[in-house]
Amino acid sequence: MSLPSPSPFPPPSPSAAFRPPRLLALAGPTAAGKTDASLALAREFDAEIVSVDSALVYRGMDIGTAKPTAQQLAAVPHHLVDIRDPAQPYSAAEFVADATIRVAQIQARGRLALLVGGTMLYFKALFDGLDEMPAADPDVRARLEREAADRGWPALHAELAAVDPRTAARLAPHDSQRIQRALEVYRSAGRPLSEFQQGRPGRGLRPAALLSLEPGNRGWLHERIARRFDAMLQAGFLDEVRALRARGDLHPGLPSMRCVGYRQAWEALDAGWTPAMLRERGIAATRQLAKRQLTWLRSMERRTVACDGPDPVGDLLQAAREVLR
Template identity: 70%
Template sequence: MGIEPSAAGPPQGVSAPFGGNEDTPVPSVGASYVALAGPTASGKTAAALAIARVRPVEIVSVDSALVYRGMDIGTAKPTPAERAEAPHHLIDIRDPREPYSAAAFVADATRLIAEIRARGRLPLLVGGTMLYFKALADGIDAMPAADPAVRRQLESEATALGWPAMHARLAEVDAVTAARLAPNDSQRIQRALEVWLTSGRTMASFHAEQGAGGMPPIALFSLEPTERAWLHHRIAERFDAMLAGGFLDEVRALRARGDLAPELPSMRSVGYRQAWEALDGLFPMAELRERGIAATRQLAKRQITWLRSMPERRVIAAEAPDAIERIVQQVCEIA
């Protein structure tokens, strides 16, 4: 949902077997992959599989939650049957206690794109983590790596003072970054302060530098609803299906491991954060559905805002009856 990555056989994080039209060669010149983005619940998985039925593609997940093993229901991870239709990459490649960053994604995706092209197939990058799309297309700056000791220090201070106070502290040293973050955006506030404390430079200054290794797509297709009510209905339907499918039991199993905590990026994923808080008794369980749906709507809103900052995208109305047909046709025309 969010989002974002075995034994002998396919490479790590890859599902097999796969289908696709083996007789249609993939172009070997120019840009090297097609991107399919959109807010959560917009129909990206169905569109990607429709493309896989007519073109020899391999799907690379662009989702910061799908990378985590054991987080299947709450992330709307493609089912085993769906993953059998085409090779899938960057799914189930991390334990929930391990971090995964935009820099790691760029490294993984760059390697996979080259490998997929070498197999004569088209890399199809699909997901809703817009930062990952942008980092791959524009290049990524050389910000310092995470520092566990600094993070623990910041978390301790935030526990005592609250994240709005930490946001105010960030505004004193990096007003540009603070201005684009909400006062309770704990993960991003923490990272911006961490960058400042470990490097003496603002996150904004790193972003202002030209990124290295940019790899723009052949085309970026974006499934975007023209009616908010349509997407809200889809989000509610999917959250209800997750609850009916055992989502709470999935979160209980993660908690029972004993080595996970709500501060981890994996457990901050939309849905998991609300379920963890409900199981902690921070609010009545009867409120979980409403809170989970509201958080997912906010995620979709942020995703759409990101997409609108990408003028090169080709927009397809997600609710159009022929949306999938149009995407398939356009992909076949260009790649």
């Protein structure tokens, strides 16, 4: 286990020094084991979990998001899970507003609020705040869809790199959802998305620490990703996507259906991929997501606990005890 680095958050004032911190954060890439770790932390410290995950907000998307089971959700109070229909978008600004309210309510009950997830933009927005961004513009979005059909998303990624290199650097050339939103913001506001996302450190919530489930061995994480995707397929993931398609009001352009795994499954059903093709492409996309998450995570001020040791949950509990002592 790596030793905790100095907390990026300022210490409490002397008058409040006797009060134990009531906010802790746990982040990590997909498949790193956040669910088991968060449940252990919640049981040990009488915590309620606030999900920091842009996919878990959607109802009916359970298998492909590796959503905690009904038993796990019942064992510990969870917030911001199953709060949106897949046809409804959910923004970082909405998350900040919702999470801030939930944290205050948990703290008012005298319990520890535990932020848990892998959507690093949500963490950054919650800690640093977000400048108000332009609302979605259907006309601009439709125009970008047409351009992508003609030129391809890599070409639009190259265009984004010219006007917003910081955002482009953290996006894959085929990350259509995020490329589209970044170009939409730039064309609507005349300012790059990265300027809106800068925030001001210390402007938002201040957890006692940001604990990181961050594997030092990438092969360890890749193996877990493959095992979990296989388990999803065996649990009926394709049937889940078929049921979503059968509703008739969902389409591949929605944020919910662009989630990793769902995007590949939808395309597999459209194109008639073999199960082996879906498995290969789904695992590859999940690995790319994990790489992006780790890039974000390693740029954030944090305390770090590596999770490729023999007892990652035990390591996390010990680090949390030291922080909350």
